[in-house]
Amino acid sequence: MTSTLDGLARDFFARHPELTLAALGARDNAAALDPSPFGVKVDYRAAERHPDLVERYRAANALAFPGELTLPGWVLSDLYLLPGAIGLLLCRASLLDVPTRKRLGLSPDDEAIAAAYLAAPTVVPRAFVGVSLLSLVPKIVAGAWVKALTLRMLGARRLRGVAQWANPSVRVHTRMGPIRVVSAVPGTHEFRAKSFVYESDLSDEARWTAAMARRASPTPAMKVRATDEAALAALLARAEAGERIYLVPPGLDASGHLLVHVDEARALADGAATAGVASAPRG
Numbered sequence: 001m002t003s004t005l006d007g008l009a010r011d012f013f014a015r016h017p018e019l020t021l022a023a024l025g026a027r028d029n030a031a032a033l034d035p036s037p038f039g040v041k042v043d044y045r046a047a048e049r050h051p052d053l054v055e056r057y058r059a060a061n062a063l064a065f066p067g068e069l070t071l072p073g074w075v076l077s078d079l080y081l082l083p084g085a086i087g088l089l090l091c092r093a094s095l096l097d098v099p100t101r102k103r104l105g106l107s108p109d110d111e112a113i114a115a116a117y118l119a120a121p122t123v124v125p126r127a128f129v130g131v132s133l134l135s136l137v138p139k140i141v142a143g144a145w146v147k148a149l150t151l152r153m154l155g156a157r158r159l160r161g162v163a164q165w166a167n168p169s170v171r172v173h174t175r176m177g178p179i180r181v182v183s184a185v186p187g188t189h190e191f192r193a194k195s196f197v198y199e200s201d202l203s204d205e206a207r208w209t210a211a212m213a214r215r216a217s218p219t220p221a222m223k224v225r226a227t228d229e230a231a232l233a234a235l236l237a238r239a240e241a242g243e244r245i246y247l248v249p250p251g252l253d254a255s256g257h258l259l260v261h262v263d264e265a266r267a268l269a270d271g272a273a274t275a276g277v278a279s280a281p282r283g
Contacts, residue, residue, distance in 0.1 A: 005148070005209050009038035012145055018091050019114055019142070021149055024053055025085030033085060037152035043090075047081045053111075057086060059104050060113045064134035068190055071132070080118055080131075087150025089115040089142055096136055115142035117150040119159065128154060130161030133169060144175035148212065151176070151202060159200040164191055165258060166226035174251035176200045177211040178218060178261065181239040181247065196236060198247070217249040220259035226252060235260065 002008050013019065020043060023033065027046035035042050047054050054076070061071045080086060093101050093112035106112055115135040119128040128151070135143035151159060162185050163170055173179050179198040189195060202208060211217065224231045239245045244263035252258055 002213070003209065005152075005205060005212065006039045008209065008212050009040050009145070009149070012141070013040065016140060016142075018095055019089045020091070022088040022090050023085040023150075023153060024050065024057060024081065024088055026082050029083075029085050034153045034155060037149045040149060042153060044085075054081070056104070056106075056111075056113055057088070057116060060116065060134060060136060061132065063100070063103060063136070065132070079120065084118065084121060085150075085153070087117045087146050087153060088113055089146045091137070100136055112136075115146040117143075117147045119151060119154060119156060121154075122160075124158070126155055126157040128156045128159050130159055130173075133172065141175075143169070143172045144212065147172060148176065148208075157201075157203050159202060161198055161200075162189060162191075162195050163198055164195050165232055166194065166252070166256065168252065170247065170251040170258070173198060173200065174247060174249040175212050175214075176202060177204065177207045178246040178248045179251065181235060181245045183240050184236050196232075211249045214249060218246070218261045220248055221262050222260050223253070223257040224260055226256050226258050 002011055021037075021040050022043040022045055023030075024045045024047055027048050030044045030046070033042065033044070035044070045053055058071060058073065058076055061076075065071065091112055091114040092108065093104075093106035093110040094108035095114060096104070096106070096112055101108070101112070104112070114137045116132070117130075117134075118132045120131050122129055130147075133143055133147055135146070159176070160182065161173065163173055163179075170179075177200060179200050182197040182199050185192045185195045185197055224235065226232075235245060246261045246263060248259050248261045250259070
């Protein structure tokens with residue numbers, strides 16, 4: 001059984017040799033990135049020299065996020081490409097289903113974007129905010145792998161993001177390990193009422209590996225229906241009051257329930273520290 005993220009990545013690309021890892025960003029950003037996350041070589045594409053790929057990314061993003069969530073061109077330039085890099089899994093367009101390929105205006109032999117992820121840098125060193133995740137090739141875990149590879153490429157140690165409780169993307173986010181429920185979404189996010197802020201701790205390689213491989217995870221203390229507004233509001237209130245509440249892999253089960261775990265030991269330790277009392281060491 002593979003026991004490292006490098007090994008899992010190697011296995012993934014061995015199963016899917018049609019995929020390659022690339023990154024798209026401003027030319028000068030390349031030097032700041034890990035060129036071989038989990039041992040996988042990154043083909044860096046400078047946006048200034050690859051305008052066709054920039055347009056293909058924007059088209060794929062518009063397909064994944066239509067209507068009010070459509071990505072404006074200036075946001076792509078100013079907030080995606082200039083400060084960072086978009087992680088990409090590339091393939092021949094023949095890998096996409098025919099309706100998707102036609103909507104993107106691609107021929108079977110064209111280069112296509114199979115999956116993509118953008119995490120934005122923050123004022124906290126090595127902490128990022130997840131912005132955009134898309135996958136056009138379902139059932140091969142491409143979304144989880146493009147997210148994991150991009151985060152390692154960026155050198156991220158901590159990630160915050162916004163997720164919708166009932167969205168299957170929760171299953172992708174928990175491939176990075178249990179995600180902590182932090183708070184309601186600040187500001188005027190279009191889906192604020194059905195969303196939450198989550199945090200991933202990327203510093204624990206063993207936990208991340210187990211989550212990517214879908215091995216054993218903490219037992220959920222309860223299951224909450226992802227559409228139960230009252231129960232979800234209560235969870236958010238507890239999280240904002242300081243309780244360490246997590247969604248544990250896979251996060252959202254097949255019946256539409258969130259798998260909730262409360263870290264009682266961590267909560268007690270935090271409470272003791274706040275009160276100025278040293279907690280007992282654990283063996």
